Amino acid sequence: MGFFTMPNSKAKSKATTSTSNNNHNGMDFLLVFFPQDNNNNNTKFNLCSSNPNNLILSKTQFTISICVLFLFFTLLIFTLSNFEPSFSNITPTLQKPLIIRKSKTQNLLFPKKHLSTTSHALQRMGTLYRRGTRSMLDLMICHVADETVEHDFRLFLRLIHRCGVTAKNDVVFLFSSPSTSSTFAHVIQQENNAFSSLVTLHSELPNSTTRFTKSEVSFDLTRFYSKKESEKMESIWGKRIRSNLSKVEEGESEMAGMNGGGGGELVLSYGSVLSFDATELDPENSLAGFLERVPLSLRRWACYPMLLGRVKRNFKHVVLVDVKNALIMKDPLGRVRNRSPESVFLFNKKNSDKTRLRVNSEVVTGGARGVRRLCNVMPVEIVRAAMQHNNKKKNSVSDSEILSQLVGNKFMWKKNNINFIISTESIPEASSLVGRNSGTANATSLLNHAIIQHGTSNNHNISSFINKEICSFVLDSSVYRDC
Incomplete structure (x- = not known):
C-alpha cells in the first residue's frame, strides 16, 4: 500500500462527477493498493498479532505448573506431619514392658530399663522421676529437711525400695526449695535405676538359686x-498414656496364649516416685508472718492441705515421715490398714515427765481422711501457739508439742472428727538394736521393727552398718555404686 499526491485541479474535476463542487486549497490524499505486497504485509500482521498470544499462553502454563508444584509439596508435608512411626508411642516414664516366662504357669511383667527423664507430676507442679505401673491405694509423703545429708537420703530411699514400700505406695518427697530438690534429683534417679537392675537380676535367677533370697536382708x-487385673487404674501422676497401655495388654494376651492362658500370670507392680517443693504447695509461706524463721518441719503442715486436697479421692492411707530422722524397714501401715478412714496412728515419744503426753511428729500414719483433717488443723494450731509466745520465744515453737497438745484435747478430737490412736511404744533407736557388734542377729533385730530412728549421736555408724549388710550379698551389691 502506498500514498501518492495529485494536482488539485484533477482532483477537483473528478470530485464534481460524484459529488458537489468543493473549493479546496492544498493537497488531497489518495490511497492506492498494490496487490504484489499482500503476502508480506499479511505476514507482518500475523507476526505482530500472534506474539502477544504466545507470550500470554506460556505465562499461563508456567503459573499453572507452579501452582501444581506448590499443591504437591503442601500435600507431601501434611502427610509427613501426620505420620506416626512405631517408636512415637514410647514415653520416657513408662516403657513397653517385657514378659518373661517364670514357670509353666506363671510369668513376670517388668520393664527392661528406667530412663532418667523427668516431667511434671501433677497439674504442672512437682517432678515425676518414675511413673508407677498403676494407681496405688497408699501414699507416703517424706519431707527432707535442709540439713539432711546425701548419704542419709540415699539410704532412706534404698530401704523403701528394698523393703517393698514402693510396691504398695506412691512416694512423694517434699523439699524446702527448688535448689534442694535439684541437689537430690540425681540420687533419686540412681536408686530408681538400681531398683530396675535388681528386678532384672532377680527375675533371671533359676528356681534352684535361693541363697540370695532366703535371707531377710x-x-x-x-x-x-x-x-x-484389667480394672486396675492408671497412675494419677504425670500424663496419661493410653496407647502404651493398649500395647501392654496386647503383649500380655499374646504371652498368655503362648503359655496356655490362665490365671497364673503375675505382673510387676510398683508405685510412682515424685517430688514437690514448698514454694509450689505453699507459695506465700503462710506461716512467715507469725514466725521469724519457718523450718520445713513446720512449713510442711501448710503444704499438706494443698497436696492431699487434690488427691483426696485417690488414696486410702497416708504416711508422713521425716527422712532425716527415720528409716522405714517394713510396711509402716500394718497397724492402720484395718482401721477406719478417720484413724490417725501416732507413736509415743520418750519423755522424762511421765505425767505429760508427748507424741512423735516424725512419723504419722493413718486413713487418708483422718490424716487430711489433721493436716488442715495443724497450721491453725501452729499460728495459735506462735501468737501465745512472746517475741523472744517465737522460734521455739515445735510441731511435736503442738501435736501433743492437739491429741490431749478430747474436744478437738470430736470437733474435727479425728480418731487418734496413741501407741504405748516409742520408735526404737537403731543404736539400741545394733549395739557395738554387727552380727547377723543384730541385723535381724532391725527388721523386727517397721520404723527405726537414726538417733542423735551415731547416724553415720548406723547408716554404714545397714549399707554394709546390703552390700554383703553378691547379687545385690552388683547394682550399687557404693558397695
Whole structure:
C-alpha cells in the first residue's frame, strides 16, 4: 500500500462527477493498493498479532505448573506431619514392658530399663522421676529437711525400695526449695535405676538359686508380684498414656496364649516416685508472718492441705515421715490398714515427765481422711501457739508439742472428727538394736521393727552398718555404686 499526491485541479474535476463542487486549497490524499505486497504485509500482521498470544499462553502454563508444584509439596508435608512411626508411642516414664516366662504357669511383667527423664507430676507442679505401673491405694509423703545429708537420703530411699514400700505406695518427697530438690534429683534417679537392675537380676535367677533370697536382708522380688487385673487404674501422676497401655495388654494376651492362658500370670507392680517443693504447695509461706524463721518441719503442715486436697479421692492411707530422722524397714501401715478412714496412728515419744503426753511428729500414719483433717488443723494450731509466745520465744515453737497438745484435747478430737490412736511404744533407736557388734542377729533385730530412728549421736555408724549388710550379698551389691 502506498500514498501518492495529485494536482488539485484533477482532483477537483473528478470530485464534481460524484459529488458537489468543493473549493479546496492544498493537497488531497489518495490511497492506492498494490496487490504484489499482500503476502508480506499479511505476514507482518500475523507476526505482530500472534506474539502477544504466545507470550500470554506460556505465562499461563508456567503459573499453572507452579501452582501444581506448590499443591504437591503442601500435600507431601501434611502427610509427613501426620505420620506416626512405631517408636512415637514410647514415653520416657513408662516403657513397653517385657514378659518373661517364670514357670509353666506363671510369668513376670517388668520393664527392661528406667530412663532418667523427668516431667511434671501433677497439674504442672512437682517432678515425676518414675511413673508407677498403676494407681496405688497408699501414699507416703517424706519431707527432707535442709540439713539432711546425701548419704542419709540415699539410704532412706534404698530401704523403701528394698523393703517393698514402693510396691504398695506412691512416694512423694517434699523439699524446702527448688535448689534442694535439684541437689537430690540425681540420687533419686540412681536408686530408681538400681531398683530396675535388681528386678532384672532377680527375675533371671533359676528356681534352684535361693541363697540370695532366703535371707531377710536380701532383696525379695515376690513383694512386687501382683496378679494382672484389667480394672486396675492408671497412675494419677504425670500424663496419661493410653496407647502404651493398649500395647501392654496386647503383649500380655499374646504371652498368655503362648503359655496356655490362665490365671497364673503375675505382673510387676510398683508405685510412682515424685517430688514437690514448698514454694509450689505453699507459695506465700503462710506461716512467715507469725514466725521469724519457718523450718520445713513446720512449713510442711501448710503444704499438706494443698497436696492431699487434690488427691483426696485417690488414696486410702497416708504416711508422713521425716527422712532425716527415720528409716522405714517394713510396711509402716500394718497397724492402720484395718482401721477406719478417720484413724490417725501416732507413736509415743520418750519423755522424762511421765505425767505429760508427748507424741512423735516424725512419723504419722493413718486413713487418708483422718490424716487430711489433721493436716488442715495443724497450721491453725501452729499460728495459735506462735501468737501465745512472746517475741523472744517465737522460734521455739515445735510441731511435736503442738501435736501433743492437739491429741490431749478430747474436744478437738470430736470437733474435727479425728480418731487418734496413741501407741504405748516409742520408735526404737537403731543404736539400741545394733549395739557395738554387727552380727547377723543384730541385723535381724532391725527388721523386727517397721520404723527405726537414726538417733542423735551415731547416724553415720548406723547408716554404714545397714549399707554394709546390703552390700554383703553378691547379687545385690552388683547394682550399687557404693558397695
